[in-house]
Amino acid sequence: MSLTTSTTLRVVIMEPATAPTAENSQPFEKMQALLERGFAVTRATPRGKTAPTDRSSLLVLGHFSETEVAQGMETEGTEVRFRDSRTLDPDSTVALAEEMREATATFKHGAWKPWFPVIDYDRCTNCMQCLSFCLFGVYGVDDGDRIQVQNNDQCKTNCPACSRVCPEAAIMFPKYKTGPINGDQVANKDLQREKMKIDISALLGGDVYDLLRTRSEKAKSRFSKERNPDKALNERVKCLNKLANSGDIPPEVLMSLPSADEIQRRAVEAKAKADAALEKSRNPSP
């Protein structure tokens, strides 16, 4: 995976035991602002437990004196800063956290929408259909030849196609709109529903490109006859829309598919990878 594994900066908002005053209010606004900028936030109060501290850097906001603020700590790459939050509004709280994020090189969010398959291994039968199907190298196998998601950032945003080829409904996209792909429970009717499945061959270069080529040729022919570029374009859009609607695949994903030859090459490669993994799991070497 090419995504960074650096940790997220943790901001701790310490609440005093006394009732909040005007100057220390807005815990919700501060928290919301921090979360929307991708920070992990802990609200520490005298009531209840929070996750333990690890070795990551911390920005602690609370009612601190100047001496306490100046104390701070830095050990083995871990930095802890204390700041008096009484004069901070949500914007300046975020600015302070951003400053510390820069200084500690912790994760900066927002570059990538987290859209990727999540495998339910309670359901997965390791049939490798997803590996054979995906043209973008999202899937691979682990040391035990078990299917796994290896390059989740190569997944095409909003495309749940691989989950539709899974015969066991074992592939989830938690941000998908409907179940069971979104992680909702799988019912028998989901497994039987024809709509759940799409023909793998349709997206492995055959039908999609035949369809596109036929349409394109027809459109080209009309274009040459009628000299109407709009019609040709409409035709292409209509074709893509039909494909998109039939498989719930975003048009932009279809538009971004590689050339037909490249698709065939990748499909053969993926299938070989899947076959090899299946073969190995059937006949494990001693």
Place this chain on the structure above:
Amino acid sequence: MKDKDSETASSNTGEQETASERILYCHCNYAQIIAPEVKQSVLKKLCASGRAFDAVADLCEMAARKDPALLRLTQGGGVKIAACFPRAVKWLFSGANVPLDRDHTEVVNMRENQADQVLERLLAADLQPNLPVDNQPPPASEQAGNTANRTS
């Protein structure tokens, strides 16, 4: 390093019976799959409740990156997670090589419940574990990765 906030929280609590489980809130930042009014209301009322809790911007995003911070979120005893479907949450953590403890985790689904229902479960004294039951061992790589993460 000492866990200043947790220590303060657990040593001073006079309401152990309602504060024995941790709360983890996911803001699901990158998608509109959870109604904004539900998220807002849950977060606002959690803040007003006086309870300590952890919050993250987006569990999916952290799981995708295998953010080391996920490990600490699984530690420290029972936890109630305000997020989406339990099946999705279970395999998100598992995919990041930090499986949740099935006997001590309750996932409260903000996609399907109203804010008040979510709050009621989060602040309830009892924990109702609801992760789906395992029927297969985790992948080999998950076990290996897990060990690496825990010792790092």
